[in-house]
Amino acid sequence: MSSTSLWYATRASGLTALILLTLTMVMGIGTSARLSTRNWPGFAQQELHRRISMLAVVFLGIHVLTSVLDTYVHIGLAAVVVPFTSGYDRFWVGVGTVALDAMIAVWITSLLRGRMRPGAWRAVHWLAYLSWPVALAHAFGMGTDAGEGWVLVLGMLCVASVGAALAWRTWAARRQAVARAGLAATRGVPEKHLSLTGPTNRGSRRA
Amino acid sequence: MIRILVDPVACDAYGYCAELLPEAVSLDEWGYPIVDGAPLPAELVDAARRAARACPRRAITLRKRNPGH
Amino acid sequence: MPSAGDTVSTARGYRLLGHPSDLPGHLAALGPAPLPSRDWSRWREEFVSALEASGLGGRGGAGFPAAVKLAAAHGAGGGGTVVVNAMEGEPASDKDKLLLVASPHLVLDGAQLVAAASGADRVIVCVPAGRARVAAAVSHAMEERLAARCAPASETLVHPPERFVAGEESALVRWIGTGQSLPSFRPDKGVSLQIGRKGALVHNAETLAHVALIARTGPEAFRARGLDEDPGTSLVTVSGAVEQPGVVEADRGTPLIEIANRAVPLGPSQALLVGGYGGAWVGPDHFTTPYASLPLRAVGATAGVGVIVVLGQGVCGLTETARVAQYLAGQSAGQCGPCVYGLPAIAHDVARLARGQVDAGLAARLERRLGQVEGRGACRHPDGAVHLVRSALRVFAADVHAHLRRTPCARRDGPTQLRFPVAAPGVTR
Numbered sequence: 001m002s003s004t005s006l007w008y009a010t011r012a013s014g015l016t017a018l019i020l021l022t023l024t025m026v027m028g029i030g031t032s033a034r035l036s037t038r039n040w041p042g043f044a045q046q047e048l049h050r051r052i053s054m055l056a057v058v059f060l061g062i063h064v065l066t067s068v069l070d071t072y073v074h075i076g077l078a079a080v081v082v083p084f085t086s087g088y089d090r091f092w093v094g095v096g097t098v099a100l101d102a103m104i105a106v107w108i109t110s111l112l113r114g115r116m117r118p119g120a121w122r123a124v125h126w127l128a129y130l131s132w133p134v135a136l137a138h139a140f141g142m143g144t145d146a147g148e149g150w151v152l153v154l155g156m157l158c159v160a161s162v163g164a165a166l167a168w169r170t171w172a173a174r175r176q177a178v179a180r181a182g183l184a185a186t187r188g189v190p191e192k193h194l195s196l197t198g199p200t201n202r203g204s205r206r207a
Numbered sequence: 208m209i210r211i212l213v214d215p216v217a218c219d220a221y222g223y224c225a226e227l228l229p230e231a232v233s234l235d236e237w238g239y240p241i242v243d244g245a246p247l248p249a250e251l252v253d254a255a256r257r258a259a260r261a262c263p264r265r266a267i268t269l270r271k272r273n274p275g276h
Numbered sequence: 277m278p279s280a281g282d283t284v285s286t287a288r289g290y291r292l293l294g295h296p297s298d299l300p301g302h303l304a305a306l307g308p309a310p311l312p313s314r315d316w317s318r319w320r321e322e323f324v325s326a327l328e329a330s331g332l333g334g335r336g337g338a339g340f341p342a343a344v345k346l347a348a349a350h351g352a353g354g355g356g357t358v359v360v361n362a363m364e365g366e367p368a369s370d371k372d373k374l375l376l377v378a379s380p381h382l383v384l385d386g387a388q389l390v391a392a393a394s395g396a397d398r399v400i401v402c403v404p405a406g407r408a409r410v411a412a413a414v415s416h417a418m419e420e421r422l423a424a425r426c427a428p429a430s431e432t433l434v435h436p437p438e439r440f441v442a443g444e445e446s447a448l449v450r451w452i453g454t455g456q457s458l459p460s461f462r463p464d465k466g467v468s469l470q471i472g473r474k475g476a477l478v479h480n481a482e483t484l485a486h487v488a489l490i491a492r493t494g495p496e497a498f499r500a501r502g503l504d505e506d507p508g509t510s511l512v513t514v515s516g517a518v519e520q521p522g523v524v525e526a527d528r529g530t531p532l533i534e535i536a537n538r539a540v541p542l543g544p545s546q547a548l549l550v551g552g553y554g555g556a557w558v559g560p561d562h563f564t565t566p567y568a569s570l571p572l573r574a575v576g577a578t579a580g581v582g583v584i585v586v587l588g589q590g591v592c593g594l595t596e597t598a599r600v601a602q603y604l605a606g607q608s609a610g611q612c613g614p615c616v617y618g619l620p621a622i623a624h625d626v627a628r629l630a631r632g633q634v635d636a637g638l639a640a641r642l643e644r645r646l647g648q649v650e651g652r653g654a655c656r657h658p659d660g661a662v663h664l665v666r667s668a669l670r671v672f673a674a675d676v677h678a679h680l681r682r683t684p685c686a687r688r689d690g691p692t693q694l695r696f697p698v699a700a701p702g703v704t705r
Contacts (some may be wrong), residue, residue, distance in 0.1 A: 216611045
């Protein structure tokens with residue numbers, strides 16, 4: 001493959017991976033916000049989250065492979081996982097490597113989810129909150145297409161959708177916390193003993 | 208004889224089990240699963256396995272129980 | 277094994293209370309604990325069969341046959357732990373506190389015997405934080421035994437938190453191992469408890485005291501009291517509307533009202549609360565029920581943790597039930613949804629019923645929730661609360677009827693005759 005084709009492939013797969021990762025984040029946040037409805041059941045949201053993340057991994061793989069194979073600039077295999085060791089654009093490639101490392105940890109622990117302590121799995125999964133913004137920074141820091149209007153719009157849409165999902169989740173969590181506090185007060189149960197994340201939204205909170 | 212077992216400590220009321228297996232799992236008013244412990248009919252076993260895999264807290268498992276336990 | 281009567285003075289028959297509490301007095305009155313000397317497996321066989329023959333059931337609430345628990349524990353590998361459960365989280369119970377102050381050596385002997393039989397190398401006595409008198413008595417007894425070399429398995433005293441569920445056996449074992457006082461979900465009760473990798477046997481303090489006596493006197497002395505199908509004696513704490521609340525030692529099979537009468541009730545009683553706050557109410561037509569497993573079960577109750585609370589005339593039974601339900605809801609470990617959300621909801625509805633603030637759906641809602649909460653927690657805590665409320669609906673049916681018609685009795689605001697720990701949240705007096 002010519003260097004130019006590889007270069008286009010790297011950029012295209014990178015942007016696609018970014019979109020897919022954004023979707024993965026939105027679905028993941030939605031799952032934890034317990035926004036299930038009859039037509040949009042929770043298990044389906046979770047399943048979609050997993051499958052989109054696998055697709056993201058595929059495109060990420062293409063992105064990494066093509067960038068290493070492209071001999072026009074030297075990136076080198078080690079720089080794929082060791083941050084800030086690339087010959088070309090050490091800093092921004094390194095940023096991408098950091099995002100990738102976090103993603104690999106999330107990915108591997110999710111494959112091994114049944115064999116880990118739930119607490120450990122969750123702790124690693126939270127690296128996703130690190131990985132996504134760092135990936136976004138890498139995309140714009142590399143600068144190749146960052147100046148293009150449509151790419152900027154894409155970036156803003158990514159930020160907006162994750163931001164909206166986070167806002168919704170915070171609001172839902174607040175609503176649950178208020179309900180729990182209310183329950184604790186009226187029932188004379190110490191709130192700290194209501195240690196669960198609470199019932200799904202479809203549970204009745206009357207009486 | 209395959210039966211569904213819910214670990215109430217692990218369960219966090221996600222409700223995926225009831226979505227995937229409404230014939231055998233219903234939810235109480237707070238969103239927690241109610242299973243009756245009866246053996247599963249053969250045609251529900253696959254759905255039950257899916258439900259067990261889907262649970263984010265691994266709270267639902269399938270047990271082989273001999274009658275009389 | 278000594279034959280009945282030759283080591284222990286049985287002039288007054290088998291009894292737990294009334295022995296000297298210091299070590300020299302204890303040894304003079306009862307002799308040393310019959311620990312194994314030479315042939316360990318023969319000793320163990322005789323010991324386990326003596327326990328089996330005695331028919332001793334656990335005195336900690338479940339009533340599980342002591343011999344079966346012991347037999348199942350063997351083979352858990354050498355070096356396990358015997359846990360003496362003296363947590364007594366039940367507010368209405370004092371028997372274990374009393375036993376540890378009055379006869380600590382009986383309890384500790386029992387623990388040593390069980391340790392010897394199960395291959396355990398340490399005994400851990402659990403007394404909640406805040407019970408200074410009990411802790412002092414146990415520490416002193418342990419020091420005496422250490423000096424006199426009566427303790428082949430090492431004996432330590434620990435102080436888990438003072439909460440109702442802290443005395444649940446899996447929560448106790450988990451606290452010892454990890455510091456977290458939370459019950460575990462145990463779908464296979466047959467699998468034994470563990471601390472680290474070694475087995476742990478948990479026994480109520482009173483059960484161990486009986487073990488220590490039976491090992492000395494033989495099973496016949498134990499069986500001489502009580503009934504054939506439920507032999508021996510039990511310690512029962514009697515409280516409530518009585519002049520002389522306290523702990524009595526009663527033969528199994530004694531009619532409930534006779535046990536209650538030893539505390540001198542203040543007047544005619546409305547009901548008896550049997551088994552603890554997770555137990556059941558018994559109404560006047562069943563006051564003569566024998567205090568034994570089967571007869572009690574026939575009237576919807578169990579001996580539980582050895583508690584009888586006498587409900588006098590001054591307060592409505594539904595109000596007292598509402599207070600207990602509120603207390604139990606607050607004592608949830610907080611791990612399981614049906615308990616965390618269900619118990620407070622049930623308590624709330626029972627409180628409304630007691631006050632006569634009834635809506636049309638209350639009776640049906642309460643019934644539904646009672647059915648839904650039962651059996652869906654990791655431990656038996658919610659089951660106890662459900663059991664109690666159901667018994668109240670049965671025994672105080674006349675009051676329920678009146679309260680549902682919004683004509684509650686005048687005694688609904690009566691002061692409580694029950695005891696609640698001062699720190700318990702949300703309980704109205």
